[in-house]
Amino acid sequence: MxxxxxxxxxxxxxxxxxxxxxxxxxxxxxxxxxxxxxxxxxxxxxxxxxxxxxxxxxxxxxxxxxxxxxxxxxxxxxxxxxxxxxxxxxxxxxxxxxxxxxxxxxxxxxxxxxxxxxxxxxxxxxxxxxxxxxxxxxxxxxxxxxxxxxxxxxxxxxxxxxxxxxxxxxxLVTEPSNSRQAQIAAQFSALVKSHNIKNKRPAGYAAMMNLSVSYLNDVVKAATGYSATYIIQQQVMGEAQRLLRYSTKSVKEIAFVLGYQDHRYFIRLFGKVCGMSPVAYRKTDHKSDYANRGTQFNADQLIIHEK
Known part of the structure; x- marks a missing residue:
């Protein structure tokens, strides 16, 4: 249960x-x-x-x-x-x-x-x-x-x-050409994991790191291939998926836990990022055929793609 x-x-x-x-x-x-x-x-x-x-x-x-x-x-x-x-x-x-x-x-x-x-x-x-x-x-x-x-x-x-x-x-991952970029991207990723509940915009992280928003976006994009906003959304929506899958909290409760005062906005954003509503996601049979494909995965197969 x-x-x-x-x-x-x-x-x-x-x-x-x-x-x-x-x-x-x-x-x-x-x-x-x-x-x-x-x-x-x-x-x-x-x-x-x-x-x-x-x-x-x-x-x-x-x-x-x-x-x-x-x-x-x-x-x-x-x-x-x-x-x-x-x-x-x-x-x-x-x-x-x-x-x-x-x-x-x-x-x-x-x-x-x-x-x-x-x-x-x-x-x-x-x-x-x-x-x-x-x-x-x-x-x-x-x-x-x-x-x-x-x-x-x-x-x-x-x-x-x-x-x-x-x-x-x-x-087939290669070393980022700019080690400074890699350090900034890693710092940004760590900050997102710690502060995503209260801070969901790149500007907040840029201020913490004493960087301009445009420079942070450019560095994160160059180092990871994704925008800073996308990284933030992935972190928050990943946790939303875990709570939908593994807890009995209501969608409204999950929205509040993740820092969204307006649960309707959370529902719209979840649908945009994940391609279905939170309720539909919770009802989905999450069993996949990954376990039958061998033991080597591609990272892109395991990431939520923006719609």
Whole structure:
């Protein structure tokens, strides 16, 4: 049954800021086992590397099937739930993005698509497994040794940079020609995630960043291919879709939660961006055939296109 609100699971208090463990069929047998089968979201990144078996998730209304030799990244705030798993072996890791350096965080945010599911080559599987195994060993060191946090951070950065490269290879993404533009676009994206409820116009973000509106629009367009307004709308309407799908809030309540005092304006905007009314969207059967197309996705297939 749908819940009135989507549960947020926070990263357990740990001095290291990362949780990592070998993945096996028994890794679900915890106090939180029932929670992962219900729709929820995290305040941290999750990485799953599967070197045997299969796992099916629902991530932001898409059905995603991991097969042997695949890697999945779930972003902070994405609503997801476990649907099934079979004969699994691999690694699972959760980490706070604040633990990695700013360049790694910006690259991970910029380069990985809405749903990052990648099929790996054998050499990539071995390389990532070695990194994750080393990370795990560092977290198991007790008592804490000298430079343990620094070593952990270095290994985590290595994982993140390698994942970014894998995303680029699978989606044919190239490095933006202007690193300053990339930094501005990443900063804008982060601000939109934090302030989209109260600030829905590019001018507000331009003021926060001490930029002109026209320059911000030009930079965001050059770095992402989309306008600043489009990025803002995608963030807000993405959350609207999650609430329509995973909660029992009324359309009027959802509009208010997302910062719209006039719910009729929200309904019109949702229809423009998503191609149907909120009520029609809620009634739609969201099961898709993505899970049957293999494990490599194109980012454009997983984005809401403006009508």
């Amino acid at each position: 749908k819940k009135e609100r989507i549960n947020l699971i926070e990263l357990s208090a740990t001095p290291l800021g990362v949780l990592i463990a070998p993945m096996c069929a028994s890794f679900m047998q915890t106090d939180a086992a029932s929670e992962i089968f219900n729709a929820h979201r995290h305040d941290y990144y999750s990485l799953f590397l599967l070197d045997r078996g299969s796992i099916t998730y629902e991530v932001d209304v898409q059905y995603v099937k991991m097969a042997t030799g695949s890697l999945l990244i779930i972003r902070p705030g994405q609503v997801h739930r476990l649907l099934s798993l079979s004969d699994i072996s691999g690694w699972v890791m959760s980490f706070d993005s604040k633990l990695i350096d700013q360049l790694a965080a910006a690259a991970l945010e910029r380069e990985s698509p809405s749903i990052s599911l990648i099929t790996l080559k054998d050499e990539d599987i071995s390389f990532v497994k070695d990194l994750l195994n080393s990370l795990w060993k560092v977290t198991q060191q007790t008592p804490q040794v000298d430079f343990q946090p620094q070593l952990l951070q270095a290994l985590l950065n290595a994982v993140c940079y390698h994942v970014v490269n894998l995303c680029r290879q699978s989606l």
